[in-house]
Amino acid sequence: MAKNEFEKLVNIIERLRDPEKGCPWDLEQTPRSLYPLMIDEVYEIVEAIQKEDAENLKEELGDLILHIILQTQIAKEEKKFTIQEVLQELNQKLIRRHPHVFGQGEAKNPKEVMENWEKIKEKEGKKKAKKVYSYLPALVQAYRMIEDHADWKKQDSEILQAIHEDLDILSNSSSLSMEEEEEKLGKILFEMALWITQKGKHPEEILKRYLQNLHKQKKNSGEKEEVPKT
The missing domain is CATH 1.10.287.1080 (MazG-like)
Structure with a gap:
Protein backbone atom coordinates (compact mmCIF):
# COMPACT_ATOMS: atom_id res chain seq x y z
CA MET A 1 0.00 0.00 0.00
CA ALA A 2 2.75 2.48 0.97
CA LYS A 3 4.66 1.62 -2.22
CA ASN A 4 1.60 2.34 -4.37
CA GLU A 5 0.98 5.68 -2.65
CA PHE A 6 4.64 6.64 -3.02
CA GLU A 7 4.62 5.86 -6.74
CA LYS A 8 1.37 7.82 -7.07
CA LEU A 9 3.00 10.84 -5.41
CA VAL A 10 6.03 10.64 -7.73
CA ASN A 11 3.68 10.55 -10.73
CA ILE A 12 1.72 13.54 -9.41
CA ILE A 13 4.92 15.60 -9.04
CA GLU A 14 6.01 14.60 -12.55
CA ARG A 15 2.64 15.79 -13.85
CA LEU A 16 2.92 19.09 -11.95
CA ARG A 17 6.33 19.65 -13.59
CA ASP A 18 5.13 18.74 -17.11
CA PRO A 19 6.36 21.57 -19.39
CA GLU A 20 3.10 21.66 -21.36
CA LYS A 21 0.34 20.63 -18.95
CA GLY A 22 1.94 21.23 -15.56
CA CYS A 23 1.37 23.84 -12.86
CA PRO A 24 2.95 27.29 -13.50
CA TRP A 25 4.04 27.61 -9.85
CA ASP A 26 5.69 24.19 -9.72
CA LEU A 27 7.35 24.72 -13.09
CA GLU A 28 9.09 27.93 -12.02
CA GLN A 29 10.56 26.41 -8.85
CA THR A 30 14.26 25.70 -8.47
CA PRO A 31 16.22 24.01 -5.66
CA ARG A 32 17.18 27.47 -4.37
CA SER A 33 13.65 28.87 -4.48
CA LEU A 34 12.31 25.84 -2.62
CA TYR A 35 14.78 25.51 0.23
CA PRO A 36 13.38 28.37 2.40
CA LEU A 37 9.95 26.72 2.13
CA MET A 38 11.49 23.36 3.04
CA ILE A 39 13.05 24.89 6.16
CA ASP A 40 9.60 26.26 7.13
CA GLU A 41 8.14 22.78 6.78
CA VAL A 42 10.83 21.29 9.04
CA TYR A 43 10.06 23.84 11.77
CA GLU A 44 6.34 23.12 11.44
CA ILE A 45 7.15 19.44 11.98
CA VAL A 46 9.16 20.37 15.08
CA GLU A 47 6.25 22.41 16.42
CA ALA A 48 3.79 19.54 15.83
CA ILE A 49 6.13 17.17 17.70
CA GLN A 50 6.49 19.60 20.60
CA LYS A 51 2.71 19.98 20.82
CA GLU A 52 2.24 16.20 20.45
CA ASP A 53 -0.25 16.99 17.68
CA ALA A 54 -0.31 13.73 15.70
CA GLU A 55 -2.84 14.94 13.12
CA ASN A 56 -0.82 18.03 12.29
CA LEU A 57 2.42 16.03 12.35
CA LYS A 58 0.98 13.66 9.75
CA GLU A 59 0.14 16.60 7.47
CA GLU A 60 3.49 18.37 7.93
CA LEU A 61 5.49 15.19 7.27
CA GLY A 62 3.54 14.88 4.02
CA ASP A 63 4.47 18.44 3.09
CA LEU A 64 8.16 17.68 3.69
CA ILE A 65 7.97 14.52 1.56
CA LEU A 66 6.42 16.67 -1.17
CA HIS A 67 9.49 18.93 -1.09
CA ILE A 68 11.86 15.96 -1.22
CA ILE A 69 10.13 14.48 -4.27
CA LEU A 70 9.93 17.89 -5.95
CA GLN A 71 13.67 18.42 -5.41
CA THR A 72 14.48 14.99 -6.85
CA GLN A 73 12.16 15.58 -9.83
CA ILE A 74 14.04 18.78 -10.67
CA ALA A 75 17.35 16.90 -10.32
CA LYS A 76 16.03 14.20 -12.66
CA GLU A 77 15.05 16.82 -15.26
CA GLU A 78 18.56 18.28 -15.02
CA LYS A 79 20.01 14.74 -15.44
CA LYS A 80 21.77 14.87 -12.05
CA PHE A 81 20.09 11.98 -10.17
CA THR A 82 16.72 10.26 -9.69
CA ILE A 83 14.58 9.39 -6.69
CA GLN A 84 15.49 5.74 -7.27
CA GLU A 85 19.19 6.59 -6.90
CA VAL A 86 18.50 8.58 -3.73
CA LEU A 87 16.62 5.65 -2.18
CA GLN A 88 19.17 3.09 -3.35
CA GLU A 89 22.06 5.05 -1.82
CA LEU A 90 20.13 5.51 1.44
CA ASN A 91 19.22 1.81 1.69
CA GLN A 92 22.81 0.75 1.05
CA LYS A 93 24.12 3.19 3.64
CA LEU A 94 21.67 2.05 6.32
CA ILE A 95 22.56 -1.61 5.79
CA ARG A 96 26.30 -0.87 5.64
CA ARG A 97 26.30 1.20 8.80
CA HIS A 98 24.18 -1.21 10.86
CA PRO A 99 26.34 -4.36 10.78
CA HIS A 100 24.97 -5.32 14.21
CA VAL A 101 21.54 -5.73 12.55
CA PHE A 102 22.33 -6.77 8.96
CA GLY A 103 25.72 -8.44 9.48
CA GLN A 104 28.06 -9.91 12.08
CA GLY A 105 28.80 -6.70 13.96
CA GLU A 106 28.08 -6.03 17.61
CA ALA A 107 26.65 -3.01 19.42
CA LYS A 108 25.26 -3.36 22.94
CA ASN A 109 23.97 0.18 23.40
CA PRO A 110 23.28 3.44 21.48
CA LYS A 111 26.77 4.77 22.32
CA GLU A 112 28.43 1.78 20.65
CA VAL A 113 26.10 2.14 17.65
CA MET A 114 27.22 5.76 17.14
CA GLU A 115 30.90 4.85 17.62
CA ASN A 116 30.60 2.11 15.00
CA TRP A 117 28.74 4.48 12.67
CA GLU A 118 31.62 6.98 12.81
CA LYS A 119 34.24 4.24 12.29
CA ILE A 120 32.42 2.92 9.22
CA LYS A 121 31.98 6.45 7.94
CA GLU A 122 35.73 7.01 8.28
CA LYS A 123 36.50 3.79 6.37
CA GLU A 124 34.21 5.01 3.59
CA GLY A 125 36.29 8.15 3.34
CA LYS A 126 33.33 10.20 4.52
CA LYS A 127 35.07 11.58 7.61
CA LYS A 128 34.97 15.33 7.08
CA ALA A 129 36.56 18.27 8.79
CA LYS A 130 34.52 19.63 11.66
CA LYS A 131 31.58 21.61 10.34
CA VAL A 132 30.69 25.21 11.09
CA TYR A 133 26.92 24.63 10.60
CA SER A 134 26.44 28.23 9.42
CA TYR A 135 23.07 27.28 7.86
CA LEU A 136 21.54 26.59 11.30
CA PRO A 137 19.92 29.01 13.77
Missing part, protein backbone atom coordinates in the same frame (compact mmCIF):
# COMPACT_ATOMS: atom_id res chain seq x y z
CA ALA A 138 22.59 30.39 16.13
CA LEU A 139 21.73 28.36 19.24
CA VAL A 140 21.48 25.12 17.24
CA GLN A 141 24.76 25.99 15.51
CA ALA A 142 26.45 26.56 18.88
CA TYR A 143 25.11 23.24 20.21
CA ARG A 144 26.35 21.27 17.18
CA MET A 145 29.79 22.92 17.22
CA ILE A 146 30.19 22.33 20.97
CA GLU A 147 29.26 18.67 20.47
CA ASP A 148 31.98 18.41 17.80
CA HIS A 149 34.71 20.13 19.83
CA ALA A 150 35.47 18.27 23.04
CA ASP A 151 38.36 20.67 23.66
CA TRP A 152 35.91 23.56 24.12
CA LYS A 153 34.44 22.07 27.28
CA LYS A 154 35.17 23.76 30.62
CA GLN A 155 34.35 23.42 34.30
CA ASP A 156 31.00 24.96 35.32
CA SER A 157 32.77 27.38 37.63
CA GLU A 158 35.04 28.56 34.79
CA ILE A 159 32.06 29.23 32.51
CA LEU A 160 30.09 31.08 35.16
CA GLN A 161 33.10 33.19 36.10
CA ALA A 162 33.61 34.18 32.45
CA ILE A 163 29.93 35.15 32.16
CA HIS A 164 30.06 37.26 35.34
CA GLU A 165 33.24 39.00 34.20
CA ASP A 166 31.73 39.93 30.85
CA LEU A 167 28.50 41.12 32.50
CA ASP A 168 30.55 43.32 34.83
CA ILE A 169 32.40 44.82 31.87
CA LEU A 170 29.12 45.53 30.06
CA SER A 171 27.53 47.02 33.20
CA ASN A 172 30.43 49.24 34.27
CA SER A 173 32.01 50.38 31.04
CA SER A 174 30.55 53.12 28.88
CA SER A 175 33.65 53.26 26.66
CA LEU A 176 32.92 50.09 24.69
CA SER A 177 32.27 50.53 21.00
CA MET A 178 29.16 48.94 19.48
CA GLU A 179 31.32 46.18 17.99
CA GLU A 180 32.98 45.48 21.36
CA GLU A 181 29.62 45.40 23.11
CA GLU A 182 28.19 42.96 20.56
CA GLU A 183 31.32 40.80 20.88
CA LYS A 184 30.81 40.58 24.67
CA LEU A 185 27.10 39.84 24.29
CA GLY A 186 27.84 37.11 21.76
CA LYS A 187 30.46 35.61 24.08
CA ILE A 188 27.96 35.55 26.96
CA LEU A 189 25.36 33.81 24.81
CA PHE A 190 27.95 31.26 23.68
CA GLU A 191 29.15 30.58 27.23
CA MET A 192 25.53 30.03 28.30
CA ALA A 193 25.02 27.64 25.36
CA LEU A 194 28.22 25.82 26.37
CA TRP A 195 27.06 25.51 29.99
CA ILE A 196 23.61 24.22 28.99
CA THR A 197 25.05 21.74 26.45
CA GLN A 198 27.47 20.34 29.04
CA LYS A 199 24.46 19.64 31.26
CA GLY A 200 23.13 17.35 28.52
CA LYS A 201 20.43 19.77 27.38
CA HIS A 202 19.82 21.66 24.14
CA PRO A 203 19.95 25.49 24.44
CA GLU A 204 17.44 25.93 21.61
CA GLU A 205 14.94 23.61 23.32
CA ILE A 206 15.46 25.27 26.70
CA LEU A 207 14.75 28.75 25.32
CA LYS A 208 11.84 27.50 23.19
CA ARG A 209 10.20 25.87 26.21
CA TYR A 210 10.65 29.03 28.29
CA LEU A 211 9.05 31.17 25.58
CA GLN A 212 6.13 28.76 25.32
CA ASN A 213 5.60 28.92 29.10
CA LEU A 214 5.88 32.71 29.00
CA HIS A 215 3.23 32.83 26.29
CA LYS A 216 0.93 30.58 28.34
CA GLN A 217 1.39 32.74 31.45
CA LYS A 218 0.51 35.91 29.58
CA LYS A 219 -2.45 34.20 27.94
CA ASN A 220 -3.73 32.84 31.28
CA SER A 221 -3.31 36.23 32.95
CA GLY A 222 -5.57 37.79 30.35
CA GLU A 223 -2.85 40.10 29.10
CA LYS A 224 -3.53 41.02 25.51
CA GLU A 225 -0.80 40.55 22.97
CA GLU A 226 0.00 43.59 20.91
CA VAL A 227 -1.23 43.38 17.35
CA PRO A 228 1.14 44.96 14.82
CA LYS A 229 -0.32 48.01 13.11
CA THR A 230 -0.91 47.69 9.38
Whole structure:
Protein backbone atom coordinates (compact mmCIF):
# COMPACT_ATOMS: atom_id res chain seq x y z
CA MET A 1 0.00 0.00 0.00
CA ALA A 2 2.75 2.48 0.97
CA LYS A 3 4.66 1.62 -2.22
CA ASN A 4 1.60 2.34 -4.37
CA GLU A 5 0.98 5.68 -2.65
CA PHE A 6 4.64 6.64 -3.02
CA GLU A 7 4.62 5.86 -6.74
CA LYS A 8 1.37 7.82 -7.07
CA LEU A 9 3.00 10.84 -5.41
CA VAL A 10 6.03 10.64 -7.73
CA ASN A 11 3.68 10.55 -10.73
CA ILE A 12 1.72 13.54 -9.41
CA ILE A 13 4.92 15.60 -9.04
CA GLU A 14 6.01 14.60 -12.55
CA ARG A 15 2.64 15.79 -13.85
CA LEU A 16 2.92 19.09 -11.95
CA ARG A 17 6.33 19.65 -13.59
CA ASP A 18 5.13 18.74 -17.11
CA PRO A 19 6.36 21.57 -19.39
CA GLU A 20 3.10 21.66 -21.36
CA LYS A 21 0.34 20.63 -18.95
CA GLY A 22 1.94 21.23 -15.56
CA CYS A 23 1.37 23.84 -12.86
CA PRO A 24 2.95 27.29 -13.50
CA TRP A 25 4.04 27.61 -9.85
CA ASP A 26 5.69 24.19 -9.72
CA LEU A 27 7.35 24.72 -13.09
CA GLU A 28 9.09 27.93 -12.02
CA GLN A 29 10.56 26.41 -8.85
CA THR A 30 14.26 25.70 -8.47
CA PRO A 31 16.22 24.01 -5.66
CA ARG A 32 17.18 27.47 -4.37
CA SER A 33 13.65 28.87 -4.48
CA LEU A 34 12.31 25.84 -2.62
CA TYR A 35 14.78 25.51 0.23
CA PRO A 36 13.38 28.37 2.40
CA LEU A 37 9.95 26.72 2.13
CA MET A 38 11.49 23.36 3.04
CA ILE A 39 13.05 24.89 6.16
CA ASP A 40 9.60 26.26 7.13
CA GLU A 41 8.14 22.78 6.78
CA VAL A 42 10.83 21.29 9.04
CA TYR A 43 10.06 23.84 11.77
CA GLU A 44 6.34 23.12 11.44
CA ILE A 45 7.15 19.44 11.98
CA VAL A 46 9.16 20.37 15.08
CA GLU A 47 6.25 22.41 16.42
CA ALA A 48 3.79 19.54 15.83
CA ILE A 49 6.13 17.17 17.70
CA GLN A 50 6.49 19.60 20.60
CA LYS A 51 2.71 19.98 20.82
CA GLU A 52 2.24 16.20 20.45
CA ASP A 53 -0.25 16.99 17.68
CA ALA A 54 -0.31 13.73 15.70
CA GLU A 55 -2.84 14.94 13.12
CA ASN A 56 -0.82 18.03 12.29
CA LEU A 57 2.42 16.03 12.35
CA LYS A 58 0.98 13.66 9.75
CA GLU A 59 0.14 16.60 7.47
CA GLU A 60 3.49 18.37 7.93
CA LEU A 61 5.49 15.19 7.27
CA GLY A 62 3.54 14.88 4.02
CA ASP A 63 4.47 18.44 3.09
CA LEU A 64 8.16 17.68 3.69
CA ILE A 65 7.97 14.52 1.56
CA LEU A 66 6.42 16.67 -1.17
CA HIS A 67 9.49 18.93 -1.09
CA ILE A 68 11.86 15.96 -1.22
CA ILE A 69 10.13 14.48 -4.27
CA LEU A 70 9.93 17.89 -5.95
CA GLN A 71 13.67 18.42 -5.41
CA THR A 72 14.48 14.99 -6.85
CA GLN A 73 12.16 15.58 -9.83
CA ILE A 74 14.04 18.78 -10.67
CA ALA A 75 17.35 16.90 -10.32
CA LYS A 76 16.03 14.20 -12.66
CA GLU A 77 15.05 16.82 -15.26
CA GLU A 78 18.56 18.28 -15.02
CA LYS A 79 20.01 14.74 -15.44
CA LYS A 80 21.77 14.87 -12.05
CA PHE A 81 20.09 11.98 -10.17
CA THR A 82 16.72 10.26 -9.69
CA ILE A 83 14.58 9.39 -6.69
CA GLN A 84 15.49 5.74 -7.27
CA GLU A 85 19.19 6.59 -6.90
CA VAL A 86 18.50 8.58 -3.73
CA LEU A 87 16.62 5.65 -2.18
CA GLN A 88 19.17 3.09 -3.35
CA GLU A 89 22.06 5.05 -1.82
CA LEU A 90 20.13 5.51 1.44
CA ASN A 91 19.22 1.81 1.69
CA GLN A 92 22.81 0.75 1.05
CA LYS A 93 24.12 3.19 3.64
CA LEU A 94 21.67 2.05 6.32
CA ILE A 95 22.56 -1.61 5.79
CA ARG A 96 26.30 -0.87 5.64
CA ARG A 97 26.30 1.20 8.80
CA HIS A 98 24.18 -1.21 10.86
CA PRO A 99 26.34 -4.36 10.78
CA HIS A 100 24.97 -5.32 14.21
CA VAL A 101 21.54 -5.73 12.55
CA PHE A 102 22.33 -6.77 8.96
CA GLY A 103 25.72 -8.44 9.48
CA GLN A 104 28.06 -9.91 12.08
CA GLY A 105 28.80 -6.70 13.96
CA GLU A 106 28.08 -6.03 17.61
CA ALA A 107 26.65 -3.01 19.42
CA LYS A 108 25.26 -3.36 22.94
CA ASN A 109 23.97 0.18 23.40
CA PRO A 110 23.28 3.44 21.48
CA LYS A 111 26.77 4.77 22.32
CA GLU A 112 28.43 1.78 20.65
CA VAL A 113 26.10 2.14 17.65
CA MET A 114 27.22 5.76 17.14
CA GLU A 115 30.90 4.85 17.62
CA ASN A 116 30.60 2.11 15.00
CA TRP A 117 28.74 4.48 12.67
CA GLU A 118 31.62 6.98 12.81
CA LYS A 119 34.24 4.24 12.29
CA ILE A 120 32.42 2.92 9.22
CA LYS A 121 31.98 6.45 7.94
CA GLU A 122 35.73 7.01 8.28
CA LYS A 123 36.50 3.79 6.37
CA GLU A 124 34.21 5.01 3.59
CA GLY A 125 36.29 8.15 3.34
CA LYS A 126 33.33 10.20 4.52
CA LYS A 127 35.07 11.58 7.61
CA LYS A 128 34.97 15.33 7.08
CA ALA A 129 36.56 18.27 8.79
CA LYS A 130 34.52 19.63 11.66
CA LYS A 131 31.58 21.61 10.34
CA VAL A 132 30.69 25.21 11.09
CA TYR A 133 26.92 24.63 10.60
CA SER A 134 26.44 28.23 9.42
CA TYR A 135 23.07 27.28 7.86
CA LEU A 136 21.54 26.59 11.30
CA PRO A 137 19.92 29.01 13.77
CA ALA A 138 22.59 30.39 16.13
CA LEU A 139 21.73 28.36 19.24
CA VAL A 140 21.48 25.12 17.24
CA GLN A 141 24.76 25.99 15.51
CA ALA A 142 26.45 26.56 18.88
CA TYR A 143 25.11 23.24 20.21
CA ARG A 144 26.35 21.27 17.18
CA MET A 145 29.79 22.92 17.22
CA ILE A 146 30.19 22.33 20.97
CA GLU A 147 29.26 18.67 20.47
CA ASP A 148 31.98 18.41 17.80
CA HIS A 149 34.71 20.13 19.83
CA ALA A 150 35.47 18.27 23.04
CA ASP A 151 38.36 20.67 23.66
CA TRP A 152 35.91 23.56 24.12
CA LYS A 153 34.44 22.07 27.28
CA LYS A 154 35.17 23.76 30.62
CA GLN A 155 34.35 23.42 34.30
CA ASP A 156 31.00 24.96 35.32
CA SER A 157 32.77 27.38 37.63
CA GLU A 158 35.04 28.56 34.79
CA ILE A 159 32.06 29.23 32.51
CA LEU A 160 30.09 31.08 35.16
CA GLN A 161 33.10 33.19 36.10
CA ALA A 162 33.61 34.18 32.45
CA ILE A 163 29.93 35.15 32.16
CA HIS A 164 30.06 37.26 35.34
CA GLU A 165 33.24 39.00 34.20
CA ASP A 166 31.73 39.93 30.85
CA LEU A 167 28.50 41.12 32.50
CA ASP A 168 30.55 43.32 34.83
CA ILE A 169 32.40 44.82 31.87
CA LEU A 170 29.12 45.53 30.06
CA SER A 171 27.53 47.02 33.20
CA ASN A 172 30.43 49.24 34.27
CA SER A 173 32.01 50.38 31.04
CA SER A 174 30.55 53.12 28.88
CA SER A 175 33.65 53.26 26.66
CA LEU A 176 32.92 50.09 24.69
CA SER A 177 32.27 50.53 21.00
CA MET A 178 29.16 48.94 19.48
CA GLU A 179 31.32 46.18 17.99
CA GLU A 180 32.98 45.48 21.36
CA GLU A 181 29.62 45.40 23.11
CA GLU A 182 28.19 42.96 20.56
CA GLU A 183 31.32 40.80 20.88
CA LYS A 184 30.81 40.58 24.67
CA LEU A 185 27.10 39.84 24.29
CA GLY A 186 27.84 37.11 21.76
CA LYS A 187 30.46 35.61 24.08
CA ILE A 188 27.96 35.55 26.96
CA LEU A 189 25.36 33.81 24.81
CA PHE A 190 27.95 31.26 23.68
CA GLU A 191 29.15 30.58 27.23
CA MET A 192 25.53 30.03 28.30
CA ALA A 193 25.02 27.64 25.36
CA LEU A 194 28.22 25.82 26.37
CA TRP A 195 27.06 25.51 29.99
CA ILE A 196 23.61 24.22 28.99
CA THR A 197 25.05 21.74 26.45
CA GLN A 198 27.47 20.34 29.04
CA LYS A 199 24.46 19.64 31.26
CA GLY A 200 23.13 17.35 28.52
CA LYS A 201 20.43 19.77 27.38
CA HIS A 202 19.82 21.66 24.14
CA PRO A 203 19.95 25.49 24.44
CA GLU A 204 17.44 25.93 21.61
CA GLU A 205 14.94 23.61 23.32
CA ILE A 206 15.46 25.27 26.70
CA LEU A 207 14.75 28.75 25.32
CA LYS A 208 11.84 27.50 23.19
CA ARG A 209 10.20 25.87 26.21
CA TYR A 210 10.65 29.03 28.29
CA LEU A 211 9.05 31.17 25.58
CA GLN A 212 6.13 28.76 25.32
CA ASN A 213 5.60 28.92 29.10
CA LEU A 214 5.88 32.71 29.00
CA HIS A 215 3.23 32.83 26.29
CA LYS A 216 0.93 30.58 28.34
CA GLN A 217 1.39 32.74 31.45
CA LYS A 218 0.51 35.91 29.58
CA LYS A 219 -2.45 34.20 27.94
CA ASN A 220 -3.73 32.84 31.28
CA SER A 221 -3.31 36.23 32.95
CA GLY A 222 -5.57 37.79 30.35
CA GLU A 223 -2.85 40.10 29.10
CA LYS A 224 -3.53 41.02 25.51
CA GLU A 225 -0.80 40.55 22.97
CA GLU A 226 0.00 43.59 20.91
CA VAL A 227 -1.23 43.38 17.35
CA PRO A 228 1.14 44.96 14.82
CA LYS A 229 -0.32 48.01 13.11
CA THR A 230 -0.91 47.69 9.38
